[in-house]
Amino acid sequence: MSMSRAANPADVMKRTRVRYLILLLIFVITTFNYADRATLSVTGSAMRAEFGFDAIRMGYIFSAFSWAYVLSQIPAGWLLDRFGARRVYAASIFLWSLFTLLQSTIGLLGSAATAVTALFVLRFMMGAAEAPAFPANAKVVASWFPTQERGTASAIFNAAQYFAAVVFTPLMAWLTHAFGWHHVYIVMGVAGLALAITWLSVMKNPVDHPRVNRQELEYIEEGGGIVRGHQRAGSAGAKSNAVGWPVVKQLLTNRMLLGVYLAQYCINVLTYFFLTWFPIYLVQARHMTILQAGFVASLPAICGFTGGVLGGVISDGLIRRGHSLTLARKAPIVGGMLLSSCIIGCNYVDTDWLVVALMSLAFFGKGIGALGWAVVADTSPKEAIGLSGSIFNMFGNVAGIVTPIVIGYLVAQSGSFNGALAFVGINALITVFSYLVIVKDIKRVELRA
Secondary structure, X not given: OOOOOOOOHHHHXXXXXXXXXXXXXXXXXXXXXXXXXXXXXXXXXXXXXXXXXOHHHHHHHHHHHHHHHHHOHHHHHHHHHHHOHHHHHHHHHHHHHHHHHHHHHHHHHOOHHHHHHHHHHHHHHHHHHHOOHHHHHHHHHHHHOOHHHHHHHHHHHHOHHHHHHHHHHHHHHHHHHHHOOHHHXXXXXXXXXXXXXXXXXXXXXXXHOOOXXXXXXXXXXXXXXXXXXOOOOOOHHHHHHOOOHHHHHHHHOOHHHHHHHHHHHHHHHHHHHHHHHHHHHHHHOOOOOHHHHHXXXXXXXXXXXXXXXXHHHHHHHHHHOOOOHHHHHHHHHHHHHHHHHHHHHHHHOOOHHHHHHHHHHHHHHHHHHOOHHHHHHHHOOHHHHHHHHHHHHHHHHHHHHHHHHHHHHHHHHHOOOHHHHHHHHHHHHHHHHHHHHHOOOOOOOOOOO
């Protein structure tokens, strides 16, 4: 692991902090990314009433996003390593925002069957458009942050999923209640289009950014940051090899990475329960109104956001105290996911406040344990960070296909969410097994020639 030299106090005073501006920008973008994914979970009850979806059909519509998102991961990683995060991410934001905006029009198509088909297609296209987002975040963090700050930076952008729920779930619930579900998609789509333009105007590699001074650039580079991004990161041969199938094979046969991939799938089971069925659970199983569910859902999200930032701070703090990278990353992940398994306890309590308390505790633990993207930035081959992140994200987001469909069937067959919550809690425990038994030392993978 590359560490920066002891800092001269004068250099620290002179050092710019442009990397924090870049982190703020990817945090805002990721907030919109998750808010757009969650639009259907908030508007779903109103749309089911209008178009007559049953629980199983709703599960398939929820999964449409993830089918495309998973299938597009490797092409997205290739594009990121070939063209860089700036251009690919801008196109991604623009397209997913456009498809979000178009979802506002499905009520104009006449029959309910046509509207359902159009919604599935638009959610599918949105999933394909969002595929580069998280690998791009990992690539940007690997470029802009030294190792000892990378856990916190990764945790902050990953915690945007909770911030999205805190800010946008109540907002989208209010828009649905006050103006109708169509307005949710209009507001989110237009805001995202503006965000794509902002990204293009602000984002550059550290070595090319006009506001980065020599002290900050040296601090990032000496601490392990890949300051030139995808450009000139290695020899032409290495760069060419980095986008080929031999590299994919190397990544898929690495035991450490396979353990990380399995764990990310299990962590994302919790994520997709929250993004898809959780507000519906509050409405159907706990008999809340859509407006109440929107505000109640923000409470676990606040805890998830707090846990997410805390997990990164704890991990980086362990590194600065001299602990190994393996211990620093594994300890918060294992502890957090053990805490998340308390979601099963919701099956054994009747009062709403206890349900919300257990959900909040579970998502606080999930936030602490959600350090997978920091592990990706730590372990990916320098020549193929985009591709490595995309494979990781592909495995993780298979949960977005499986989770809503499995829960849809469990709810349809039993008439309750008890089996669904047990399913989510068991996946938290599998994450613990994966990091303790399958993943050995956490270190950067070196590609074979």
